[in-house]
Amino acid sequence: MIDSQPAAPLPRGWRWRGVGSLMLLVATSLEEVGVPHAFTTRLGGMSAAPFNTLNLGRGVGDDPVAVQTNRARAAAAVGRRLDDHVEASQVHGASTAIVGAADRGGKIDGADGLASSDPKTLLAVHCADCVPILLADPVRRAVAAVHTGWRGTAAGAAASGVRAMHEAFGSRPADLRAAIGPAIGPCCYLVDAPVLERFAASPWRDDVFAAAAPGQWRLDLWEANRRQLEDAGVPAGAVVTARLCTLDHPGLFFSHRRDGRSGRMAALIALP
Numbered sequence: 001m002i003d004s005q006p007a008a009p010l011p012r013g014w015r016w017r018g019v020g021s022l023m024l025l026v027a028t029s030l031e032e033v034g035v036p037h038a039f040t041t042r043l044g045g046m047s048a049a050p051f052n053t054l055n056l057g058r059g060v061g062d063d064p065v066a067v068q069t070n071r072a073r074a075a076a077a078v079g080r081r082l083d084d085h086v087e088a089s090q091v092h093g094a095s096t097a098i099v100g101a102a103d104r105g106g107k108i109d110g111a112d113g114l115a116s117s118d119p120k121t122l123l124a125v126h127c128a129d130c131v132p133i134l135l136a137d138p139v140r141r142a143v144a145a146v147h148t149g150w151r152g153t154a155a156g157a158a159a160s161g162v163r164a165m166h167e168a169f170g171s172r173p174a175d176l177r178a179a180i181g182p183a184i185g186p187c188c189y190l191v192d193a194p195v196l197e198r199f200a201a202s203p204w205r206d207d208v209f210a211a212a213a214p215g216q217w218r219l220d221l222w223e224a225n226r227r228q229l230e231d232a233g234v235p236a237g238a239v240v241t242a243r244l245c246t247l248d249h250p251g252l253f254f255s256h257r258r259d260g261r262s263g264r265m266a267a268l269i270a271l272p
Helices: 064-077 150-155 157-169 193-198 221-231
Strands: 014-019 022-027 037-040 085-088 096-098 113-116 122-127 131-137 142-148 177-180 209-213 216-219 239-241 265-269
Touching (some): 037 131, 085 113, 113 122, 131 265, 150 157, 177 221
Parallel strands (some): 096 113
Antiparallel strands (some): 022 037, 037 265, 113 142, 131 142, 131 177
16 A cells, blocks of 8 residues: 655645546646646556556556556546557667657657657656656747656766757757656665766766765755756756655655665656
């Protein structure tokens, strides 16, 4: 059974949205420009423990029928059918693929990010501690979804999403709105020296790593990706971060690091 707890308090720019039995997290900056989107929680599905209840991950050992039903519910909550859904294969890289009508219903190999200007295509990335990022360009009418853990962050996955939108759709970084969803927070994410060294070229490395113990550091993936988006030209005021730690909220979120065998949440986005 999921721990009983109220929805966690949110920073400015975010709100909880209930759709039937689902509890979703939405960014008001994306709502203001009419972009259908959501960061799912673990609430409102039909999966049994340890995937209870809204598991959207297909490769974790859950009942495929339950996952399919959960995915259909999540898609419907943002006004789309599951047939409209495109997902990234998520290889912990930095590649963003451009997708459209021909890709609906499929998974894009080698991609950790997806971008589209097709109004009917629903983009999805799946996480259980990694960082989900949603991007919207209300001027050129394009959207993107990016999955990034520490490897993707070190490789520049968020910046890759911004570049892909610029190259494919002419999106100007200054026009973008970005939402960084729930992920493991610096309160709980301990890493070692090899991870620290992968960020050696980042001018803000010392701002996102804090010494915790000999040979260990706390890594703030939220801040690292926020800084990366700003470096790519997205205005600071256009980036909102939910600042909800997946490991710290077992009643709301799946966490691979906490539970080992775990379900997955999704970050979903489409055009109006």
